[in-house]
Amino acid sequence: MSAIRPWRTIERRKSRQIMVGNVPVGGDAPITVQTMTNTPTEDVGATIDQIRRCEDAGADIIRVSCPTADSTAHFDKITRAANIPIVADIHFHYKRALEAADKGAACLRINPGNIGSSERVAEVVRAAKANGCAIRIGVNAGSLEKDLLEKYGEPCPEALIESALDHIKLLQDHDFHEYKVAVKASDVFLAVAAYHGLAETVDCPLHLGITEAGGLIGGTVKSSIGMGSLLWAGIGDTIRVSLSAEPEQEVRVGFEILKSLGLRTRGVRVVSCPSCARQGFDVIRTVQALEERLQHIKTPLSLSVLGCVVNGPGEARETDIGITGGGAGKHMVYLSGVTDHHVQDADMLDHIVSLVETRAAEIEAAADAEISGKDALEIAE
Incomplete structure (x- = not known):
């Protein structure tokens, strides 16, 4: 039998590469597996312990919530202790982004259009550039902007893509290009269609996820169908399997998805x-x-x-x-x-x-x- 098996070939979408800490994302870099801590970030010891378990499971990158000033007060202890890059998940308050960037975050998960004025976006960009941070734009069907819901009537692929492009423009207007983008939805059809449309429109790395996928079994199946079909089509540079389960389980499932497609070979x-x-x-x-x-x-x-x-x-x-x-x-x-x-x-x-x-x-x-x-x-x- 010939060693060449064209029916096994996945031709990955060509994206430009960015760095999340010391981990390359996009381009010809391996598809990374991410997860997110669920401990109170203020509890530094518990958060570090959970990060260790995720590292042992093989996580390449991990996200940590930073919704309050207390959560960023000792954030540097977490970033110093971690052996993998930390993405600081900023909700709406831009000051948390500034604090996290100064305290070692490798990436900021923030939607520029949600933090107010252009001046605030400029501040976040300055902090990101000064600290070598990337930014992840995270569009979610469950929290689309009001004007887009009024325009389209409901969450749809076009609405998710337009939202992503609006946020991207805000960063590009400030000459910032070290970003990756997600257009997540809990509806598999909606998420897959949005990612396909966005992949044809931008050249940045794409972070894949079927959000609020469910428990360990149901969420694994749902995520495997959605992300698996995208990965098979060559779309996706980094993934998170969103499960109502422990973060290390998300990592294991993520690797199983990639291993089943021959995209990673761990364990x-x-x-x-x-x-x-x-x-x-x-x-x-x-x-x-x-x-x-x-x-x-x-x-x-x-x-x-x-x-x-x-x-x-x-x-x-x-x-x-x-x-x-x-x-x-x-x-x-x-x-x-x-x-x-x-x-x-x-x-x-x-x-x-x-x-x-x-x-x-x-x-x-x-x-x-x-x-x-x-x-x-x-x-x-």
């Missing part, structure tokens, strides 16, 4: 069957346990967990490590697609975890050796 990609009466072990509980115990693995690799030999060998040929259920509590283990050895039911979980950890360490060691070899070659030259 273990599990291929598993839905289980049936043929299964030689409890597939559902096994996969649940493995997903929990392998969360710490950051190295990209694949694992197939199949309950029987109907599809098991075929799936195992395509994964780094595989296991298929057998009779009498004895199961076949595959390494690099080849049958290798058996494992007993009682030892299976620990054995698979050990195999994955070992394989991840081997991949990392090989990657480090390759980098060292290249460095040595460059020095020699």
Whole structure:
């Protein structure tokens, strides 16, 4: 079979690149995964602890609410403690933007048209430029400007796009171009149509989201349909999965969406069957346990967990490590697609975890050796 698979190719929209702290967004940079803290920002310790959990889950960027003076009073402690860039979420008071910019925010989430006069916009732009901050414009169907609702009668793609362009112009009028834009809606059709229209109109990076998507299961499905279709079309430079769940869950779902489209490769990609009466072990509980115990693995690799030999060998040929259920509590283990050895039911979980950890360490060691070899070659030259 040819290694070229055109039906798997996603041609990303060409956008210009901006920097959010030390993370590039847009252009040919990897699509970043974002989330947002839900702790009171005034509780610095709790906020930092939550940021740590999100970092461990793989978050590239994290947003923190800054609605009050108290929330920005110790904001610098949060930005200093974080290992990833912080987006300060400013609601309507422009002074919070000035304070957050001065205290280490890498990006300001603020809609210029919502903070009052042109003078206030100019102040925010000056603070952003002075501190190397980007700005994210966030248009939401649930909070469209009154004049646009009167003009269009209801939230629609044209209204979201016009709102975004109005906010963009306010920044461009002050010679500010380090911005990214979102046009979110909880209605999948509305959000997708708005993003398609905006993508054809502007060249800035686009932040994707289906807002107020719902709980862990419903919100994951809704976000996957909406953002997945956009990403498949090449639209989107950074994403947030908006769930009524813990922020680290949003990060994990975000990576699963990107991994399913081949756009990011972080951690273990599990291929598993839905289980049936043929299964030689409890597939559902096994996969649940493995997903929990392998969360710490950051190295990209694949694992197939199949309950029987109907599809098991075929799936195992395509994964780094595989296991298929057998009779009498004895199961076949595959390494690099080849049958290798058996494992007993009682030892299976620990054995698979050990195999994955070992394989991840081997991949990392090989990657480090390759980098060292290249460095040595460059020095020699």
